[in-house]
Amino acid sequence: MLRDKSLSNRIWNWLIDAVFIFFLAILIIPILFMFSASLLTPAEIYSMPYPWISDKPHFANYYNAVTDYGRDLTFLRIIMNSVIVAVGTMILSVIVSAFAGYGLSKFRFKGQKVAFLVLMSRMMIPFEAIMIPMYIIAVKLNFQNTYVGLILPFVMNSFGIFQMKQYLESFPDEMLDAGRLDGLSEWGLFWKMVFKNSTPAIATAAILSFRGQWDNLLWPLLLAQKETMKTIPSYLVKFTEEKFADEGAMMAVAVIASVPIIILFLTLSKYFFGGSTMYSSSKE
């Protein structure tokens, strides 16, 4: 649409393409660097010109990262923690969001508007502003160093609820009524018709919450100070503090931390982008 065929315009377009491609190349370099450096020794990482691929890949970095220099396998436990916390939050958050989105879009009841506004107001409260009282509450409840404590504060997610509500608003009422006539209970209706047929919204909400927790540093830093209860981000900080000069091993940890999310992204990129539509979508 924006392309007419005149020569000057074509030159412009080539120029824009060239600049943009150059920019994309710069953008991807740090990620390639991470992979490349994870197989180099510190001396190689800082040698100039930078040797992107070494003749003798330094696989010891991965061994050192996983076994903490042959000491123990805490890192595997850390990965497991991250998976449990991220997947646990994801499941609970998707169910709670789908519930709320369904209740807000397909039922009429007193106080509905208020309930919606209250749930959306969470967007206004930055986690950073409530983390300290939350920490004190969590300590009182003995949530320190527990999965429950790491998961529960992130179950309610305004973005997920909004996403589900938005999606379910266009869910055909006839289908629900047909289900009711067939004798399905409201509970059965939700699981058999609504939940089953909302895959795009559920996937978007699920990914939103999964990556939020996979990336979460602040809360685990406060709540899970015990070595074996750390998640990947806080472990990574600790690892870089202790192994001050072993950049190769650090990058190996970083690669291991990133691979799951990169695989998710490459297979489900549509739903990653789905989260962004929210900001640019109007109701119509």
Add this chain to the structure above:
Amino acid sequence: MRNKVYSIERKKARWGWFFVVPALVFFALFSLYPMLNALWNTFHNVKLLSNRKPEFVGFRNYAYVLSSPEFWNSMKATVIFTLMSFIPLSVFSFLFGLVMATRKTGTKIMQLIIYSPAILSSVVAALIWLILFDPRGLANSAVNFLMQTPGIDHKWLTKASMLYMSTAIIYFWKYIGYFSIIILTGIAKIPESIMEAATTDGANARQTVCHIIMPLLKPTTAMVSIVAMLNCMKSFSTQYLFTQRGAPNAPLNVLTLNIYQTAMRDRNISRACVMSFVLFIIMMVLTVIRMKVSERKH
């Protein structure tokens, strides 16, 4: 008959509540209560891990925080960092969104590449750049190559002004794709008919951009810049990792980091809560603006 319809409606209303209640319970426990608790803390002197009963101190915590140079340094660091990252983010996300929207081939791969930094966790991002910004690292040699200044150390991690720059670069790098994709989706939502009408009326590319895309996209761009601003104000991981690795504290001590350290290192919960409250007020004002902007769209 009428009664029956009425009771079905009532039954449905009950189910409506039933579905909304779990979210409300989580909200009450993990947002509302901590929020009120934070407010209460600001008027008492609460210490971490202390059994002493907190006493009421009125506005003393506020007075202390608002007159402490460390707090104002944090405000300064937060504002400088936010301005340095969200302005370029807003401008370039618009440009890149526009470029991607107008290319016909390779859009999918462009989107994947531009978005890829956004999927890495912020600690990983900060760590990669920590190594790149090392005095012996790639950032120095790239800049020296471009500016023909061999062997100069640009002190990315040690000089205050450079630290603002390097943290902003990391943030820009990580989030540019995220916001470009939002713009791209916004442009894709402009009805095809409007674009076609413009072309038949003989509008050229520049005119289409200036007179059609830009006005129609205004709510989205406004939204992007405010969301970007809010995210920058909450930034924590990069600054935390850098200070843990020995970078100077002052330019990195953004509000979130100051809150964390006041609570965990100084164990002064009340003062941390005062700062939390300041952060909350600022962000609430910005969010209200954002909501006003998105309402105007309808």
